[in-house]
Amino acid sequence: MPLTSQPTSERRSRAMVIDQAWRGLGPGLDSLSGPGGAPLTRSVKLIVLPLVVRPSLRPEFAADFLDAPHAARLEALIQEAGACLAATAQWFALLKKTRRALGIVAGNPQDLYFQLCFELATEHGEPSAGAEDVARAAVQGVGHAAGGRTVQALKEHLTDAARRRQLDAELATAWQRRRTAPSGGAGAAARAADAVLDAWGTPGSTGGSRSFAGMVEEGYGSLLGRSLWARASGVWGRDDLPAHLHLTERGVPPRPEVGRGASTATLPPPLDRTLFERLFTVLQSSVRREGLPAVPELVRREVGRSCAPLGLGDESLRVAVVLGGRLAVGLDPLGSGPSAPGPTAAHRAVNSAWRREASVLRARRMTVSALPDPDGGVLDALARDLRTPWIAYMRRLWVRLHGRDVRDASLDDLAAVWTLLDGVARSVMMDHRARVRAALRTLAAGPAPASAGESRSA
Template sequence: MSTATATLPRGLVVARAWAGLGDAVAPLSNGAGRPLTRTVKLILDPLVLRPVLNPEFAAGAVAVEHVDAMRARIADAGPVLAATASWFVVLKKERRRARITEGNPQDLYFQRCFELATEHGAPGRDAASVAAAVLAEVHGQDGPTVAELRGFLTDAANAAALTRLIETTWAAPRPVPSAATMALTEFLASCAAAPDRALFRALVAKSAGTAGAVELDRPGVALAHGLTDRDRPAPPALGESASKRNLPKPFDRSILERLFAPLTNTFLRAGLADVPALVRQEITRSAGPWQLADEVSRVIMALGREASAGLTGRPQAGGAAARLRSRWEREAYVHRVLRMPSAAPPAVRADVRGVREAYVRRLWVRVHGRELRHDTVTAEQVWDVLDGVLRSVILDQRDRLRAALEREAGT
């Protein structure tokens, strides 16, 4: 291999440069002395390496002519990274003192610690008061908390009534719109450039989204859409625990899991209802078409299902579907995985081949979150939602592919 084309795995370059920083960054490192996954995701990539501005640092393999520059970038950031690690220790200590248990400290504090390190350097004599102010800002938002939600759902005094509410709402007959077929494709044809407000209002008024959800109760349909691992949807459990890393597919989530992610975002929960109202609304929502409450949300799900059909099937002619297909086909990692299916890691192959199911799941999460915040989508916003979901799926898949290839290269 010539020098011009020689590369090193990005993870290896980062690990070697990180090792040069020594014990000062141990709070940001794993047991093997490498940077934590969240350290890379929340600190190194966006704040130090900045691959958007330095594309030579972005790929899973770094060309040898850029290796020294990448190592130097990390080494030069050594003092601020060491101060970031020290601030993280201070914030965790103050967190324990304040008996705060909500949220992942790395997610909540890593970037705030980098800001403190940049502004103040290493923690000084006033570090405890500075940390207390940061914690008050992060955790001082109004709104329901996960601890309150879990306590309400697991309280024996509430559980029986809530379980009966689930049974009642799921047993109630569901409306079947008389118009089962609506002009979804007509709206999708122009929504990216010139959305038809009147047509969108008609889709909502005539319950096109509800009509599109009728088949989801049939065996295998919701399973094929990637919304459940069951043959057909079933009533949710109340739930006792939840984890962002291991959330089930949307239709398989407990009431706790359905509300868990929104309540862990301190910036979003301020606008949410109190826990009892939130839980009862979610139980009712879970029994609705698409397991959503608003017809606008259901119409968007039906539009997204229609628009995403071309991602894995026959290309669609024009409109939103063609634009989504074009964005997908421009991704180099997609071509790489499809061209070398035997070489790509199995999970990555599954990502690429199951992109439509991933898209529908992500779209459900987006519109569900909007419902909780009472953030209604207008006709002019539909394309931004549909396109933004695919961008999000692509970013996640690209990161997983890079991580998988780095792991393979490292072994």
């Protein structure tokens, strides 16, 4: 059930328990940790939770807040895994070195190798004699499992001049055939979302389920997408918000281009991306690629998808954009913005969870008391993000929906919708938490060292 875990005086945040236990393991985890010594988000998501904590087998560790005995047991589990985690870090460093030697640039190394390195550490312990051969076989095995579904294969496919001309012509034709719609329908779609969001967290909600099914049947997601092509306004009940919620930086979404390259550091908003950029994000972040179509089929399908309403082909996923937008425009982690629209049960649950965050409380004190930041520095940037959380929310939501669309994974029921919307809220919350901590470190000790994370490009 979304965002229902509540802290009490006897409980501790699971994330904090993991952080403290990780730091207590001492040196040797640098390749799995951030500049301040905390575990990387992917270290927690890909290694600690699924492979060490294993909440699916130990449901007592599934909650956001743990009572004292469970917190102590969680700390013990991580301490017991300390040697294996240190070996995992060594294997990861070796696999990255091997990857560079082989000239491999496709995919995010953390996504591709973290869990594999934990397996190698479990089987072999620390890298020793013959480890280079094991690492080479492991890296090549990952590449083979991708079945040619790599960023490099995409680049090679789109290098052919004749193929690029054909794709450009197909994009032009698909764009020419699109239909626009007046903004009134988009406003009605946004208002219809309230019934779904107000049933938030209610098991077996028949009213919410009927509302969601009705939105899909009526094509409310398509209505929103087509209205954006007609310069819709007033969709979300607030005059200060663009109808596209910064999914594009243009007045209307532009016609997609084929594109030649991409970088995670400079990706434009979702509806402004080229075919290459749209598929780059899918191939670069996918650990399991065997379920994806081959690159030529991926590209062929993406032509139609990129010219469809909201850049998505499945109507249930387009409706999720409407629901996410209605939720996003009511997000107010600082408790200082306009209250409309809502609040629905979803707004109350998500905003309440955010405002309980110690990092958000710190950010509120920092930004409210210190603004305007005369140097336009860390406080100013943090304040902008916290006062407009809907921007980060919508971009992250769209990327997840696009990933589902590429895999033909529609949203079949209300529980799946809530899980998705809640997961995006949690993800944005975690990013805000990390930025607040980074801001506090910067203010206390000067500029923080450069991140150890890799910016991927192709």
